[in-house]
Amino acid sequence: MKIAVITDIHLGYRQYKLEERKQDFYDTFQKAIDLIIKNDVDLVLNCGDTFDKAHESAETIDEFRKGLKKLKEHNIKMVAILGNHEVIQRDSFVPILNLYEDDYDIDILGYKGKKDYITIDTDIGELLVSGISFLSASQSDSLKNKLQYLDTLKSDFKILMLHQAIKEDFPFSYEIEENDLPTSFNCILCGHIHEVCDYGVRYYPGSLNPCNIKEAMDPHGVTFITIDKQKKYDIDFVEIEQPRKMFFQRMTYNDDFVKNLKDFAKKNGQGKNILHLEVMIDENQIVDANDFISREIQKEFLRVTTRFKYKEEQKNNYNFDMGKTTIKDILMKRLEDESNEVKELTIKILEASKDNDSLEFIHDNYKNNIEKSYKKDFKDLENKMRAEIKEYENFFNKLGEDKYARK
Numbered sequence: 001m002k003i004a005v006i007t008d009i010h011l012g013y014r015q016y017k018l019e020e021r022k023q024d025f026y027d028t029f030q031k032a033i034d035l036i037i038k039n040d041v042d043l044v045l046n047c048g049d050t051f052d053k054a055h056e057s058a059e060t061i062d063e064f065r066k067g068l069k070k071l072k073e074h075n076i077k078m079v080a081i082l083g084n085h086e087v088i089q090r091d092s093f094v095p096i097l098n099l100y101e102d103d104y105d106i107d108i109l110g111y112k113g114k115k116d117y118i119t120i121d122t123d124i125g126e127l128l129v130s131g132i133s134f135l136s137a138s139q140s141d142s143l144k145n146k147l148q149y150l151d152t153l154k155s156d157f158k159i160l161m162l163h164q165a166i167k168e169d170f171p172f173s174y175e176i177e178e179n180d181l182p183t184s185f186n187c188i189l190c191g192h193i194h195e196v197c198d199y200g201v202r203y204y205p206g207s208l209n210p211c212n213i214k215e216a217m218d219p220h221g222v223t224f225i226t227i228d229k230q231k232k233y234d235i236d237f238v239e240i241e242q243p244r245k246m247f248f249q250r251m252t253y254n255d256d257f258v259k260n261l262k263d264f265a266k267k268n269g270q271g272k273n274i275l276h277l278e279v280m281i282d283e284n285q286i287v288d289a290n291d292f293i294s295r296e297i298q299k300e301f302l303r304v305t306t307r308f309k310y311k312e313e314q315k316n317n318y319n320f321d322m323g324k325t326t327i328k329d330i331l332m333k334r335l336e337d338e339s340n341e342v343k344e345l346t347i348k349i350l351e352a353s354k355d356n357d358s359l360e361f362i363h364d365n366y367k368n369n370i371e372k373s374y375k376k377d378f379k380d381l382e383n384k385m386r387a388e389i390k391e392y393e394n395f396f397n398k399l400g401e402d403k404y405a406r407k
């Protein structure tokens with residue numbers, strides 16, 4: 001038994017308001033379908049966010065139809081759930097996926113009026129595929145009830161499809177926790193997180209396309225699951241080459257800036273790629289830099305977005321010696337103008353982070369308890385902390401890159 005899993009196709013997303021990016025999402029989807037057909041699978045599972053919005057253009061709706069048509073020609077069934085992008089909490093709402101049900105072999109699971117599961121006779125016995133379309137946090141009781149009910153079903157091999165945020169995987173805003181997940185399933189396939197994550201029984205195939213610059217660093221593609229008669233299964237992720245590259249460059253506006261950026265653009269732009277530029281600069285140099293970028297760099301790429309950061313500000317934040325400066329020093333510097341409560345809390349968070357549990361800590365101790373007493377301060381701090389964590393991630397990723405580049 002061989003199954004293909006895709007998720008978060010986000011058809012209709014016009015990234016950077018570019019027609020080219022919308023077309024990229026179409027092309028990657030068709031490539032995925034061709035790859036699925038080539039791999040001779042028995043079934044395709046689609047874990048949600050097929051469409052970027054609940055309402056899409058006829059062109060976008062037709063693009064998905066083309067994919068389903070190809071699958072039908074090869075007798076391949078698709079089972080899908082709806083993601084958070086394509087549902088509206090309104091009684092009269094009809095999901096786009098409904099349009100295909102009569103003419104193509106697609107089942108939508110776990111939505112109003114739809115089945116919660118299907119069973120299929122396969123070479124490994126009876127396969128049960130169940131799924132719950134996205135439910136918001138206000139419906140988490142109903143979500144938990146559904147999960148408990150699906151847990152009681154019996155079959156030779158059980159698969160569950162979800163498109164939810166699970167606390168352990170996405171701690172800031174979630175609908176359920178790992179503990180709420182049923183235990184009788186051989187495999188739980190999840191959409192929503194756009195990165196490929198293999199947590200054993202729980203698996204995220206990741207989005208088909210990068211939907212932001214951070215996701216551009218990750219591979220995107222189709223996951224194939226082969227199940228044998230002993231109910232053991234292998235997971236094989238196959239990357240799909242993206243139609244264009246996205247680069248993130250952090251540079252300082254100094255004597256080498258013009259040459260370095262020109263060289264980079266000549267080598268990497270190819271008229272079709274996308275560049276996110278972050279430039280450390282003095283305020284009075286921005287006009288010159290902007291002029292140079294739009295005159296010399298823009299033409300090498302499909303799109304260049306530039307963010308300027310003042311050098312002064314940058315120095316305050318990053319002028320530290322890797323051997324000596326601690327994260328605490330950096331944080332204190334950034335929180336210079338904050339109240340003592342905020343500083344104290346920061347220290348607590350830092351201490352908790354030593355157990356590698358910082359996100360958990362922020363959520364449990366800060367968001368739920370402390371926020372009540374110091375609402376505004378701590379809301380601000382939460383945002384700051386989120387930004388900080390991102391910065392550190394970027395910073396340490398960068399260090400990693402440099403390290404590998406030298407080898």
Ligand SMILES: [Mn+2]
Pocket residue numbers: 008049083085192
């Ligand atoms: Mn998504």
